[in-house]
Amino acid sequence: MSVPTHSPADVAVGRSPPRVDGAAKVSGRALYVDDLPCEDAWHGATVRSSVPHGRLRGVHLDRAFDWSDVTVVTAADIRGCNVVSLIEGDQPALVPVGGTIRHVAEPVALVAASTRARAFAAAAAVRLEVDELPAALDLDAALRADALVHGDDNVMKTLRIAKGDEVERALAGCDLVIEGVYETGAQEQMYIEPQGMLAHWDEHGACHVTGSMQCPYYVHSAMKVLFGLDDAHAIVTQAVTGGGFGGKEEYPSMLALHAALLARAAGRPVKIVYDREEDVAATTKRHPSRVRHRLGLMRDGTFVAADVDLVLDGGAYVTLTPVVLSRAVLHAAGPYRLPHVRVVGRALATNTPPHGAFRGFGAPQAIFATERQVDRAARALGVDPWELRRKNALRAGDTTSTGQVLEHSVGSLAVLDALRRVAPSPRPDHEGSSSPAWPPPRDELPDVRLGSPVRRGRGIAFCMHGAGFTGSGEQRLAGRASVATRPDGGFEVRSSSTDIGQGAFTTFAQIAADALGVDGARVSVLEPTTDRVPDSGPTVASRTCMVVGKVVEDAATALRAHLLAWGRAHGLSGADLGEIARAHVRDVGEAERTVTYAPPPGIAWDDESYTGSAYPVYGWAACLVDVAVDDDTHEVTIERCVHAVDVGHAIHPVMVQGQIEGGTLQALGWALLEAVKYGGGRVLNPRMTDCIIPTSADAPKMETLLVESPYPFGPHGAKGVGEIPMDGPAAAAANALADALGIEPACVPMLPETIAAARAAREGAT
Amino acid sequence: MTLRVRLNGRDLLLDVDPQRRLLDVLRDELRLTGSKEGCGEGECGACTVLLDGEPVCSCLVPAGQVDGSEIMTVEGLGDGELLSAVQDALVRFGGTQCGICTPGIAVCATAALRREPDASAERLRELLAGNLCRCTGYQLVIDALCAAARPAAGPSGEGAP
Structure with missing residues (x-):
């Protein structure tokens, strides 16, 4: 038996102290609603x-x-x-x-x-x-306007991106155009607390x-x-x-x-x-999507143009759909150099419960299509998919689909190279050979795993994810946070950012303690209550640590400066900051400093033309998935999963690892297991028994590689990490299935029956 | 109906409707709210307690069935403010995030490691498969349990890649 203890050094930024709410949670003392x-x-x-x-x-x-x-x-x-x-x-x-x-x-x-x-x-x-x-229950019915759910055409929102020349002309000049249609289904968040x-x-x-x-x-x-x-x-x-x-x-x-x-x-x-059934039946889920994607490239592998038509099912009310659509559109060109881009995104209304926010917020749907396309392009050209990605990856100084020049914290090559270092072969069964060859030899006969015939494959995916609110969102939000003295000589962080498991309270305490120059154990974080904390903006969009954490750092720095000056004026020069704080509270009352977020310089966004700095900075990730597919049942086992993620700087490396691994498993669940079934506009499987999520026995051992390309305007260089792990793994899993079976998966989830049908179709075609 | 139980080491007489779920008796009658309801049908494991040393979903157990039994809930794992080795490891190695599944995991893992102190990481994944966690991806949970089982070996139960 022991009480978790720590020394001041263990609490510093960059270390991984026990989370501040950890003991209460493991002992059952934490009070949920x-x-x-x-x-x-x-x-x-x-x-x-x-x-x-x-x-x-x-x-x-x-x-x-x-x-x-x-x-x-x-x-x-x-x-x-x-x-x-x-x-x-x-x-x-x-x-x-x-x-x-x-x-x-x-x-x-x-x-x-x-x-x-x-x-x-x-x-x-x-x-x-x-x-x-009459009801419109899916995208096709909404497009046909079987019933009018919204306006006079069921279109909630349309967004467009155009970069470079007219896209048809650009595609006509390409050696090769890869075309595909990809569909993804709804996904239930399935937080364990209803x-x-x-x-x-x-x-x-x-x-x-x-x-x-x-x-x-x-x-x-x-x-x-x-x-x-x-x-x-x-x-x-x-x-x-x-x-x-x-x-x-x-x-x-x-x-x-x-x-x-x-x-x-x-x-x-x-x-x-709510009980579980009501929660699954009534609350929001990830938007179902359909993406038609054309990728044009030259024979040497150089990408030239992308044309993306993306449709989301928003459900019956607008809720957050326009913003989800925005993120989907802004991520549709992927992390690649593309001189010519056209993206058209539409969100449609249907008579289903509204779809809403789910980690990734539209980006995973768009990235699934893009990363499937890139893999198909690699196979069509006969080149290593990793090489093709690296050749076309955006680098510092390059321009995104909205014309944003990437200036700093561009970890694109770093994550790809980190992945290659630990998994150098294009095939799992050729790992260990010193000079990986492409294309790798393919075995005609299946391997054997636990007595069953299996076919193995390896897939990768590569993505970027905008951290923080889109466009001028952070400017509009103007998030605020405060740091104040406590009567006992400690300090209190006041913010409306919530800890929903990701560890916001612990990282805020670390950041504030570091800026104040005090032991982290002397900093507490006030429970968010609107009459006692300023509006820091919502706890969404991978913004809490990067945006609000920076505001907390600045407020703590300002409070320290104020207290030191006050201490000097009151005979407390050289005194411990806690001692000065105590004296301040005793003599003149609480000292508090509140700071409003100031976006970094050079952030300009035009909502009309959808051009400019879509996000202040991007996270970068490369994911690798090895699968073994049962040759008879098509059950998929993930034998290896590696995720390299550029997080800027890890304030608390263990919690960052936890974010990445949790997001990765949600993505793998979306890819291979999690199917929300609808009938008559109703969820047919609103229970954990049949709307399943991965268990510990389904989950692979996770290999997480933290890459750090510091963001100059984040606290200690940190940038968003919450959502990016959700983006790539589904495409990596699909690409691994393509490698293992020679099929071209085009939908999520890829259930055994889906895989069997794709194999049967392929065999029928040859 | 009056039930005689030994709960977290203390003998109790409970006057309850035998049809009530053990989970409701614990939470509503005894104010032991560490056991959570995530699904109400034995899928998520957040309500796991030990019934005569066996992990069970307390949402599936009618109170009448526990007469004469020994029950251990998450509140009984530690000693006052002191955490058990399993609880301590879950905190130190990042095995808890939102925490709603954690009581069930701590209870189930305590029983698992009592029975199989040498359980491998892979075996622990099987033993914990009845406890859903949506936050961690399970790796840090398994690391923590390996560390709790083998304090000298550290958390790298599955070995570094």
């Missing part, structure tokens, strides 16, 4: 639509049910603006009678009772009267909501709009949160509004905690 003691809270439940599209005619309470101890809320109880405020105000918190139901999981009424069981029984006793309408929220109103008319969330100020803003509250009367607190991955970016606003509506009607605290 469903663990919070609240004896008098009632339990809320949601009555949802049962049709994907229809007109709501009425909401009826079953007369046979005893409603005396149940609170019921419908849209008629909303006095303010019935909307879940986000980019567009198109999504109601509850569909009103006379209004339109746009997906099967759409909330229509709410109930609360003293027990969960009673609340669920009450919800089942609410009858909805609906005139069903969504939940606790709300109560105090005697001053302020509403307090506490729950599982990534973005307290998104919830805050939604509360203000629906209830007509000012800043001070909507108080939003993040409870310890059991994973998010994007899934708790905007949906928690819906839960908060529902819990608050019920709490007001019931006159007591109300808690809503």
Whole structure:
């Protein structure tokens, strides 16, 4: 038995101290929303639509049910603006009678009772009267406008990138044009803690909501709009949160509004905690996509032009879809030198539950297509896919598809070379040969693995990922954070950035301690509560460490300067900073410094033409996957997975490794296992039993290579790392399958039946 | 129904509905909220407790079935503020991120290493396959458990590449 201890040196930036919330989490003491003691809270439940599209005619309470101890809320109880405020105000918190139901999981009424069981029984006793309408349930139906879900053509948003000459002319001049269509399916975030929220109103008319969330100020803003509250009367607190991955970016606003509506009607605290089935059925997932891609190149392997037509299924409401589309479009040309580029991206509305944020945010869909295309090009030319990527990789001084000149922190060649150093052969079974030959000899007969015939293959993928908000987003957000003195001589970081497992609180403590010049154990991070922390912007887009971490560093530096000056003026020259802080609090009160993010110089973006600096900086990654495919069952085993990622600088190397490996496995799950099945607009497998994610037995041993090309405007050179590991592995797995079986996988997930069909089609064709 | 159990080393008499899930009795009646509900159907393992030394999903066990049994939850693994070797390793080697699966992993791994103290990394992957984690990709969890099993050898249970 031991208490985790550390010495000051172990806490410094670049070391890996125990995470600040680690002991509480491993001992079961950490309180997630469903663990919070609240004896008098009632339990809320949601009555949802049962049709994907229809007109709501009425909401009826079953007369046979005893409603005396149940609170019921419908849209008629909303006095303010019935909307879940986000980019567009198109999504109601509850569909009103006379209004339109746009997906099967759409909330229509709410109930609360003293027990969960009673609340669920009450919800089942609410009858909805609906005139069903024809529905558009997938991309093709939306394009045909089988039903109008959005506007007059179901197109939520169109974005275009054009670089260089007219793309048809550029392609006509190429020796070779590779053309393909790629589709990816929805993916469930499957955080292990389902969504939940606790709300109560105090005697001053302020509403307090506490729950599982990534973005307290998104919830805050939604509360203000629906209830007509000012800043001070909507108080939003993040409870310890059991994973998010994007899934708790905007949906928690819906839960908060529902819990608050019920709490007001019931006159007591109300808690809503979804069970797994409701969470999977109703909350947002990764956007399904279809990408048509043409890559034009010369016989010597030089890339010339890319033409990409990309479509995302946004689902029934806009939510975050335009921003997801933006990231997809901006990553569609991949990490390559391409003089001529055309990208057209469209997001369509369908009668399915809205799709939203999931780690990668549109980029993984685009990169899957690009990296499949590059692999096919390598095979068509008969060259090593690694060589072809390296030949065309963007380098410092090169220009991206939006015309951004890459000036610093360009780790493109470094990640490719790091990968090659540990896996020099183009084939797993030729590893160890000193001079890898291309093309490698192919065995006609399968190998044997655990008594079964298998075919082995190796695939790689290469990508860049923009860190932070797109374009001028960070300027608009103007994220703020504070560092303040504590009465005991310690220091406190105040920010709305949430720790959802990624370790934000630990890295903030490290960064602040370093800038203050004190032991990390003397720095605490305040739990994000909107009445006590400034708006640092949302916890999304791989921005927390890079953007908010920099603001924390600057605030800590400013506080140190202030305290040293104050100390000198008050006879404390040379005193320990904690001693000065204590004296300051005692004599004149708390000292606090708040800093607003200042984007690096030279960031200029034009939203109209989609040109300029799309992101302040990019992460770079190269991934390698070795597969063994059972020759009979087509079960895929990942025998090796290496991921080299340029993170700028690792503030906490172990947590950075954890981010990369967690993201890598989510990507491999998306590639090979995770299928969300829809029927009639409804998720048919909304449970962990059939909507599976990888277990420890499915996961490969991870080889993670940290590459550091420091970003001059990040804290200690750090740049975003959260999302990039999600981008490449699916394409690497597909490329490995192509290598093993001679098929050309064109969709995600690649299930055994998909692989079998691709093999059968190939054999039928030859 | 009155149940006689030994819970985290203490003898208790519990007056509960025998149909209630053990998980609800632990969380709602006894305020032991370390055991988590991730799925309610025995898939995720976040509610794992030891029932007479065997890891079970407490969401699948009716309370009436535990009469006369010994139960160990995550709250019983350490000693007050002190963490067990497994818990300590999970913190030190990055084996916990969001932490919601961690109590179940700590409980399951404690039983696994008690039974198979020499379990290889590969074997640990099999023994822990009933505990889903969405954050870590499992590598640092397995590293931590290898370190807990063999403190002298360090965390490189699967060897450096």
